[in-house]
Amino acid sequence: MAFVLLASGCGGSSPDGPPPGAGTAGEGSLAVVGPPSEPPPGPPHGGRRIVARVVALDQVYVYNRFGAFNPDGMIFALERDVVPIDDAEPIGPGNAMLAPDKRPRPLVLRVNVGDELVVHFKNLLAPTVDDISPDAEVPFHVGGDIGSDSTATRHASFHVNGLQVFDQKSLAGNVGKNAPALAAPGQTRTYRFLADREGTFLAHSAGAMTGGEGLGGQIVLGLFGAVHVEPKNAEWYRSQVTGKELAAVATYDKGPLEPPRIDYEATYPDGTPILRILDDRDGELEIVHSDLYAIITGYTNTEAGTTNSKDQGHFREMTVLFHDELRAVQAFPELDEDPSLHGVRDGFGINYGAAGLGAELLANRARLGPAADCAECKFEEFFLSSWANGDPAMLLSRDEEGRALEALFPEDPSNVHHAYLGDPVRIRNIHAGPKETHVFHLHAHQWLESPGHDDAMARDSQTIGPGAAFTYDLLFGGAGNRVLTPGDAIFHCHLYPHFAQGMWGLLRVHDVFENGSPSRRLPDGEIPSGTPTPAVVPIPERGMALMPTYEPTLVVQGNKKVWRPA
Numbered sequence: 001m002a003f004v005l006l007a008s009g010c011g012g013s014s015p016d017g018p019p020p021g022a023g024t025a026g027e028g029s030l031a032v033v034g035p036p037s038e039p040p041p042g043p044p045h046g047g048r049r050i051v052a053r054v055v056a057l058d059q060v061y062v063y064n065r066f067g068a069f070n071p072d073g074m075i076f077a078l079e080r081d082v083v084p085i086d087d088a089e090p091i092g093p094g095n096a097m098l099a100p101d102k103r104p105r106p107l108v109l110r111v112n113v114g115d116e117l118v119v120h121f122k123n124l125l126a127p128t129v130d131d132i133s134p135d136a137e138v139p140f141h142v143g144g145d146i147g148s149d150s151t152a153t154r155h156a157s158f159h160v161n162g163l164q165v166f167d168q169k170s171l172a173g174n175v176g177k178n179a180p181a182l183a184a185p186g187q188t189r190t191y192r193f194l195a196d197r198e199g200t201f202l203a204h205s206a207g208a209m210t211g212g213e214g215l216g217g218q219i220v221l222g223l224f225g226a227v228h229v230e231p232k233n234a235e236w237y238r239s240q241v242t243g244k245e246l247a248a249v250a251t252y253d254k255g256p257l258e259p260p261r262i263d264y265e266a267t268y269p270d271g272t273p274i275l276r277i278l279d280d281r282d283g284e285l286e287i288v289h290s291d292l293y294a295i296i297t298g299y300t301n302t303e304a305g306t307t308n309s310k311d312q313g314h315f316r317e318m319t320v321l322f323h324d325e326l327r328a329v330q331a332f333p334e335l336d337e338d339p340s341l342h343g344v345r346d347g348f349g350i351n352y353g354a355a356g357l358g359a360e361l362l363a364n365r366a367r368l369g370p371a372a373d374c375a376e377c378k379f380e381e382f383f384l385s386s387w388a389n390g391d392p393a394m395l396l397s398r399d400e401e402g403r404a405l406e407a408l409f410p411e412d413p414s415n416v417h418h419a420y421l422g423d424p425v426r427i428r429n430i431h432a433g434p435k436e437t438h439v440f441h442l443h444a445h446q447w448l449e450s451p452g453h454d455d456a457m458a459r460d461s462q463t464i465g466p467g468a469a470f471t472y473d474l475l476f477g478g479a480g481n482r483v484l485t486p487g488d489a490i491f492h493c494h495l496y497p498h499f500a501q502g503m504w505g506l507l508r509v510h511d512v513f514e515n516g517s518p519s520r521r522l523p524d525g526e527i528p529s530g531t532p533t534p535a536v537v538p539i540p541e542r543g544m545a546l547m548p549t550y551e552p553t554l555v556v557q558g559n560k561k562v563w564r565p566a
């Protein structure tokens, strides 16, 4: 795959001579170079210039509530979301981790058609495998030596599969006689891309293209993400936030029983936008949120739309990055030691989450976890839904005795994608694994095989191979389909062994307003106070969902008070 990926992006020319932002340290050098020189003013194509400050770092991540985890995780992140492990020392190679309130998720960058994307890429991977912080390597609940499967190569880069490049170094590779364009630990490189068409594109490091699990090199450990190219003139806002964030942008002028007004342009005290993904201070357009989910709005024309979203000028965007050959320390040792259980361990992921049925089954039989007391939990109906085990790939905090305390990351606690009934939805699906072919299959919804051609076949399944990327623009009114069905629609790899090893999630369609407050929590078998439902930001200019009620409420109608039933 390595050579195919690099060769596929070789369409760029170098009209401006030598790459302006490339670092100067040579291959193998550990020298720290200064900030990159900026690209020349004014993109030559006349479009906007969008900047992203991206880092690569070693980061352990956990796949689900039972505790399977990747001890050798490597991820991309926005530089602004990274903090030092040892805060007595500055952030640097081997001393960087994701801020504790950020869930490790594949990085998503967005641009519009016609934009130039400038990625200032800094490599914060530890200089050698031995330099990886031991605190970062083994979470507290695991003892013993689990070994390391991190790549000996510590160089990394940000190669985007299929986007046009402005110069050869922006291919971000190290191939043949081309000048090397990887970044050594501590080094910064600048890569420049032109978004010449709508769609979604796999981004990955070309530092170690082979080795390790499934011969995936760095990609299998997590150094992948996506660049979504949106319709021209589109604006992008966050789709799922915490209850606190929603409260900061919402005004309930008509009282708490009526939907609020949302200030989409609200900022934190430091000026950073709360919902807006692009910050435009100081004359620079910078991506400040890298969420999997977004509201895309404000455009009048789209290359890849069906009549659903094309006519309405907005959609809710959901990102589904498949990855396989997971490096995983399993929650139960039997899943590794007993070959008859290999087919149900956590082995296939979506967005660094996995919900394999093996751990759920073993926990139930051992009377542990959320389904400990569930005597009727026997077969598929309990391990491939949220009924008994809570939402797939949900992460929890636990005390020292292992008791569950709360679900973490309330804006993105699980592999559940949230929308309101009738929202136009586009799903960006990328295969970021090194090996297996998968089939994306979504229940209760369909899309056109060829978006933009209304006479194309309707589909609910798509085969996808390594490096491939698809957009599914949901038909018939989007979320909930033409029959207006709220609730959960499962999506999963249609190869059952992959599904059983964790490759599934849910599209959750809400028919009432979700403000992320504690009253909207879902019941949970382990956590008495329940688990969070994210605040789901409404799409601007669409009718908002009704407010939820659990009990009859007294409301004012005209000049009299009446009881509104629950």
Ligand SMILES: [Cu+2]
Pocket: 436, 437, 438, 439, 493, 494, 495, 498, 499, 503
């Ligand atoms: Cu599969």
